[in-house]
Amino acid sequence: MLSSIINKELLGHLISAKFAILTVFCLILVFTSVYVSTRDYRLRLEEYRNSISLKQQKARPWDMWKAFREPEAMSIFSQGMDKRLGNMVDVDSFSLRLSGYLGWQESRSSHVFGSSAMDLTFIVRMLLSLFAIFLAYDVVSGEKEAGTLKLTLSHSVPRNTLLLGKFLGGVICLLIPLAMSFIIGLLMVQTEPLVSLGREGYVRLGLILLVSILYLTAFFALGMLVSCRTRNSATTLLILLILWICLLVIVPNASIALAKKLVSIPSREEIDRRLDADGYHSTGDYDEDRRRIIVLEAELFNGMYRQTDIARWISRQSPGAIYSYATDALARTDINSYHRFMRFIRDYSRRYEEFMSKVMNGEEVPNVEEYNAFSATPESLGDSLNAALPDICLLVLLNVLFFMGAYLSFLRYEV
Amino acid sequence: VILLHITKRELISNLQSLRFAFILIITIALFTMNGLIFSGTYEEKLSDYSRNAADHRESRARDLAFGALYADKRPNPLSFCVEGGESELPAVLSIETNGVIKPDLSFALGERNFTLPRFEEIDWAFIVKILFSLFAIILTYDAISGEKERGTLALMLSNSIQRISILGAKYLAALITILIPLLAGVLLGLLLCFRGGLVALDGQSLGRIGVFALMSIAYISLMILLGLFISSLTQRSSISLLLLLSIWVFFVIVIPGLSSVLAEQFSRVPGEFEFGKQREQIMYFWGKQELGKRIKAKGYHPTDQNEPSEEMEREALRVINEMGEQVFRLTEEYERSIQAQALMAANLGRISPSEVFQHTGEAITDQGLSRQWRFRRAAESYYREWRSYIQEKGGTLVKYPDRGYSQLGFQRIELDGKMVNVPIPFLLPRVDMSDAPIFSEPEVTIVSGLKEGVVDTFIIFLWNLVLLLMAHAVFMKYDVR
Numbered sequence: 001m002l003s004s005i006i007n008k009e010l011l012g013h014l015i016s017a018k019f020a021i022l023t024v025f026c027l028i029l030v031f032t033s034v035y036v037s038t039r040d041y042r043l044r045l046e047e048y049r050n051s052i053s054l055k056q057q058k059a060r061p062w063d064m065w066k067a068f069r070e071p072e073a074m075s076i077f078s079q080g081m082d083k084r085l086g087n088m089v090d091v092d093s094f095s096l097r098l099s100g101y102l103g104w105q106e107s108r109s110s111h112v113f114g115s116s117a118m119d120l121t122f123i124v125r126m127l128l129s130l131f132a133i134f135l136a137y138d139v140v141s142g143e144k145e146a147g148t149l150k151l152t153l154s155h156s157v158p159r160n161t162l163l164l165g166k167f168l169g170g171v172i173c174l175l176i177p178l179a180m181s182f183i184i185g186l187l188m189v190q191t192e193p194l195v196s197l198g199r200e201g202y203v204r205l206g207l208i209l210l211v212s213i214l215y216l217t218a219f220f221a222l223g224m225l226v227s228c229r230t231r232n233s234a235t236t237l238l239i240l241l242i243l244w245i246c247l248l249v250i251v252p253n254a255s256i257a258l259a260k261k262l263v264s265i266p267s268r269e270e271i272d273r274r275l276d277a278d279g280y281h282s283t284g285d286y287d288e289d290r291r292r293i294i295v296l297e298a299e300l301f302n303g304m305y306r307q308t309d310i311a312r313w314i315s316r317q318s319p320g321a322i323y324s325y326a327t328d329a330l331a332r333t334d335i336n337s338y339h340r341f342m343r344f345i346r347d348y349s350r351r352y353e354e355f356m357s358k359v360m361n362g363e364e365v366p367n368v369e370e371y372n373a374f375s376a377t378p379e380s381l382g383d384s385l386n387a388a389l390p391d392i393c394l395l396v397l398l399n400v401l402f403f404m405g406a407y408l409s410f411l412r413y414e415v
Numbered sequence: 416v417i418l419l420h421i422t423k424r425e426l427i428s429n430l431q432s433l434r435f436a437f438i439l440i441i442t443i444a445l446f447t448m449n450g451l452i453f454s455g456t457y458e459e460k461l462s463d464y465s466r467n468a469a470d471h472r473e474s475r476a477r478d479l480a481f482g483a484l485y486a487d488k489r490p491n492p493l494s495f496c497v498e499g500g501e502s503e504l505p506a507v508l509s510i511e512t513n514g515v516i517k518p519d520l521s522f523a524l525g526e527r528n529f530t531l532p533r534f535e536e537i538d539w540a541f542i543v544k545i546l547f548s549l550f551a552i553i554l555t556y557d558a559i560s561g562e563k564e565r566g567t568l569a570l571m572l573s574n575s576i577q578r579i580s581i582l583g584a585k586y587l588a589a590l591i592t593i594l595i596p597l598l599a600g601v602l603l604g605l606l607l608c609f610r611g612g613l614v615a616l617d618g619q620s621l622g623r624i625g626v627f628a629l630m631s632i633a634y635i636s637l638m639i640l641l642g643l644f645i646s647s648l649t650q651r652s653s654i655s656l657l658l659l660l661s662i663w664v665f666f667v668i669v670i671p672g673l674s675s676v677l678a679e680q681f682s683r684v685p686g687e688f689e690f691g692k693q694r695e696q697i698m699y700f701w702g703k704q705e706l707g708k709r710i711k712a713k714g715y716h717p718t719d720q721n722e723p724s725e726e727m728e729r730e731a732l733r734v735i736n737e738m739g740e741q742v743f744r745l746t747e748e749y750e751r752s753i754q755a756q757a758l759m760a761a762n763l764g765r766i767s768p769s770e771v772f773q774h775t776g777e778a779i780t781d782q783g784l785s786r787q788w789r790f791r792r793a794a795e796s797y798y799r800e801w802r803s804y805i806q807e808k809g810g811t812l813v814k815y816p817d818r819g820y821s822q823l824g825f826q827r828i829e830l831d832g833k834m835v836n837v838p839i840p841f842l843l844p845r846v847d848m849s850d851a852p853i854f855s856e857p858e859v860t861i862v863s864g865l866k867e868g869v870v871d872t873f874i875i876f877l878w879n880l881v882l883l884l885m886a887h888a889v890f891m892k893y894d895v896r
Contacts, residue, residue: 017654021661025669032676039679050691084529118672127668134657142653233653234561235433238553242437245546250444252534257452265528267459308530315532324532335530 001157002165009169013135014176022131023177029127030181033118034188037076040083042194044071048087056369065091065352067345067374072332073197074204076189078121080324080333091349120185121327124178124212125320126248129219132174133240136223138233139166140410145232150415163410167217167224167403174216182209200381207330207385214395215323221402228409251318259311265303271296308335319398322391329388332379336387344376418580418587425588429554430595438550439596445542446600450607452537453495460490460506467507468854476848482818484510484801485519486794486854491782493620495608496627497773498538499782508794513739513814515746516794539604540776543597543631544769545667548638550593552659555642557652558585559890564652569895582643582890589639594632601628622861626779630868633875634772640882647890670767678760684752693745698816701738706837707828709734731826731837732813739814757784771874778868781859785867793856800852810844 013019051068058064067089075082143149152162186205189195197205223240230236266274274296312335315321328334351371358365365371379387429435464487471478471485478484488506505518535541562568571581605624608616616624642659649655685693710727761784764770777783805812820826825836 018657018661021657022664025661025664029669029672032672036676036679047691081530084533127664130660130664134660138653234557234656237656238434238437241549241553242441245441245549246444249535249537249546250441250448252532253452253537254448256531256534257448259531260455267462304528304530307528308532311531321532321534338530 002161002168005157005162005165006169006172009139009166010172013170013173018134019173022127022134023180026123026127026131026177026181027184029118029123030120030184031188033120033123034076034185037079037119038189038192038195041071041073041076042192044083044087045194051088064368064372067091067348067376069341069376070378072337072378073195073201074331075119075333076195077119077185077205077208078324078327078331078333079119080328080331081335081338082331082333089345089348091345091352120181121208121212121324123181124215125323128174128178128181128212128216129248129320130244131177132170132216132219133223133237133244135170135173136220137227137237137240139170139224140227140413141230141236142227142233144413144415153415159411159413160407163224163407167221167406170220170224171213171217174220175213178209178212178216182212203381204330204332204384207388208327211323211326211330211388211392211395214392214399215319218319218395218398218402221399221406225402225406225409228406228413247318248320252315252321255314255317255321256311258314259307262310263303263307265307266296266300271300305339316391316394319395322394322398326388326391326395329391330384332384334387336383337379340379341376344374348374417576418584421576421581421584422587422591425584426591429588429592434553435592438553438593439599441546442542442550442596442600443603445537445546446539446604447607449495449537449539449542450604450610454608454610456502457490457492457494460494464488464490464506472853475853476851479512479801480843482512482815482820484797484854486510486516486790486797488787488790489856491780491786492616493623493780494782495538495604496624497540497776497780497782498536499540499777499780499786500784501782502536504784504787508791509818510794510798511815511818512812513743513816514795514798515743516750516791516798517746539601539627539631540773542600543634544772544776547593547597547631547635548667548769549663550596551589551635551638552642552656552663554589554592555585555639556646556656556659558589558643559646559893560649560655561646561652563650563893563895572895578891578893579887582647582887585643586636586639589642590632590636593635593639597628597631597635619861623780623864626861626865627776630772630775630779630872630875633872633879634768637768637875637878637882640879640886644882644886644889647886647893650894666767666769671764671770674763674766674770675760677763678756682752682756682759684756685749690745690749694742697738697741697745701734701741702816702826703828706731706734706826707830707835710837711830728838731839735816735820735826735839736814738816742816743814754788765871765874768875768878771871771878775868775871775875778871779861779864781864789859790856794854797852797854804852805844808844808846808848812843813839815839 048068048070051066055064055066055068069087069089071087072082138145140149143152153159182205189197222243223236226239226243227233227236230239312321312325316325325334329336355365355368355371467485468487468489471487475484486508488508490506491501494501507519508516509519510516557564559568562571572578601624605616641662645659645662646652646655649658709730713724713727713730715724715727761770761774765774774783778785802812820839825838827834827836829835
């Protein structure tokens with residue numbers, strides 16, 4: 001029984017014009033996006049390798065205490081913060097540390113096109129969620145309008161089987177463009193000789209696919225829920241579009257604005273004033289100056305992190321935000337990877353201080369290259385999964401909630 | 416008269432509908448949020464800007480001695496209206512002594528918390544371009560096909576009503592319906608911006624906002640006509656809605672995404688890495704090989720114990736200037752190719768009326784790429800001013816290929832297996848330079864903005880006209896049975 005309902009639903013979706021149009025759009029966009037991000041990643045990688053080799057050759061003496069950050073290959077699919085954070089940290093100039101830790105070195109062409117990342121997860125988040133809504137809006141209210149719902153239920157079909165069949169049929173149909181997108185993305189990356197994802201990369205991509213499925217099923221279930229609570233399909237679609245705008249556009253932006261109101265961080269002026277007043281220039285004692293700067297820096301950065309944390313928590317009202325946090329965590333381009341990288345930077349800057357004090361004391365430093373070599377081991381798969389787990393659980397929860405809601409409404413649906 | 420009558424009827428039914436209530440609520444939410452977000456960021460940007468600009472003004476002579484001048488871009492008070500990538504485009508340019516102008520990203524304005532998650536920027540242009548076009552579709556998708564489904568269309572046409580007046584009435588009613596939330600939102604947004612005098616908008620800015628609102632109406636009218644056209648093309652309202660949403664996705668997401676990729680295909684930019692390599696090559700060739708060869712030809716020998724002669728110094732200066740000139744030319748070429756590519760991407764994007772609207776908005780509010788390039792040109796003329804100023808004072812501006820050269824004061828080269836320091840002369844006049852030129856951006860009037868946007872405005876009107884004719888032609892032949 002269930003399989004024949006699924007079959008019917010699936011066929012109904014597959015032969016519809018909306019399926020064809022949206023799939024074609026989706027594939028065009030995926031192609032575009034992966035092309036652009038792969039090229040972008042390759043350029044960043046080349047630049048990184050070049051900087052490293054220049055540092056090793058000591059071609060530029062001022063590079064000696066610079067740490068370069070390797071771009072993350074998974075950023076092709078889920079860019080997150082990877083590009084925005086730049087690729088270089090200068091640990092030896094200590095006034096620079098306050099102006100945001102990085103010597104921003106984005107690729108220059110990104111300033112021309114704007115850096116809004118249209119990566120694969122963006123397409124899933126914005127376009128395929130819309131797709132899920134289009135597929136789901138008329139599953140119940142549309143059948144009621146057409147009168148076929150009454151007909152179906154006049155047979156001995158239990159309502160829960162019917163609903164489950166509709167859900168599974170729709171979800172399978174959604175999986176087709178999704179899977180095609182991921183396959184296209186993977187193939188395009190494969191053809192790029194410089195880019196290698198590694199075995200772990202495939203696992204990560206597989207997990208991102210899994211999270212994407214969860215995200216889309218949540219939207220499909222939401223669509224069914226609204227469809228079960230309305231009498232006509234046009235109203236359903238309207239309500240769903242409004243929800244889509246609210247959840248994906250309004251809530252995330254509003255949460256950032258709210259977080260900024262809740263937690264304020266010292267302004268540049270204030271930092272300057274305190275640096276002057278606290279004796280950045282006046283005490284003359286190097287260690288004392290340094291200590292004060294570190295305190296101020298800690299205050300600034302902790303404020304920033306708290307603000308970000310709060311913004312992230314509030315924005316979890318939106319499934320779109322939850323989805324990006326989960327995929328960014330899996331792609332190692334999220335805030336946790338950033339914190340991880342910063343821990344390596346702190347170690348590195350301690351090593352720099354050690355080095356400087358040795359030099360000041362006239363000690364011989366045997367092999368400087370080994371001393372100032374910087375390496376940051378990237379996050380392991382387990383850690384990434386750990387970071388993504390709360391958001392994945394939230395997505396599962398949303399799925400259950402929406403489906404249960406749809407189920408309860410459908411049981412009482414007036415056919 | 417009959418037109419007015421139907422318009423009134425349509426309008427009332429529109430205003431009573433559920434979708435109108437939704438549209439109104441969403442619009443108000445969006446404009447409120449826009450006001451809250453942008454009034455804060457503008458203030459932040461302005462204070463950063465005034466600090467940077469004051470610093471740079473004060474230390475301009477010293478900056479030049481260290482190898483670079485700075486030009487600061489004033490943040491636009493209208494960024495809440497059209498953001499136009501302002502926060503992404505560099506706000507400070509450094510001008511090196513050889514004329515190379517590049518973005519200095521250590522002086523980013525505004526948002527300091529780079530760890531915050533980022534989503535779509537909600538400026539007025541976004542609200543109109545993406546959401547009001549969607550609202551226009553939602554209001555019109557069933558204008559014809561929906562009435563046909565309900566059977567009211569045949570009924571209406573059985574009276575002596577001309578088809579064209581039905582179409583006209585539907586158009587007017589939809590336009591008025593959508594203008595109500597738009598105007599409410601705009602007024603609310605302005606109120607929030609004026610609140611507490613955070614953002615002082617003068618007459619000029621208000622004029623710009625007015626023109627922007629007019630352009631928004633033209634754009635919304637285009638989308639309404641599109642909705643009517645598709646609605647009269649189809650027999651069922653659900654099909655027309657899907658078709659319209661597909662077109663919307665195509666205009667709003669697909670074309671903007673595709674245009675930059677296509678532009679990259681057609682107009683190649685060497686890439687930063689390659690550019691860097693070419694630059695290093697120039698530096699190596701002139702700075703190491705040619706410099707050594709030339710000073711040797713002037714009779715200098717590394718075993719010489721005597722001080723470098725004046726003639727040799729002049730020769731070194733010539734080489735440095737030549738090197739600086741070469742680097743300048745390479746950078747110019749690179750910069751031009753980036754600009755050409757961006758221009759091509761913008762032009763390809765013009766297939767979509769949404770992008771055309773975005774460009775008009777940017778032209779009117781003096782934002783976006785053309786603003787950036789004007790800023791760049793201002794930096795170029797600032798450099799020329801300095802050159803003549805230094806000449807007047809009796810100095811020369813040495814064209815250092817890189818800022819590092821002016822700070823080092825010498826160039827280390829290998830000559831016959833020995834390392835030699837060739838002094839690089841420093842030729843700024845040692846006089847009081849307090850009257851040196853100060854960077855300023857030329858004031859841009861609303862008229863020049865209008866001139867810049869005239870082609871795009873024309874395209875929007877053309878779209879309106881074509882869609883009107885098409886909607887009319889199709890509806891005339893619409894089968895009402």
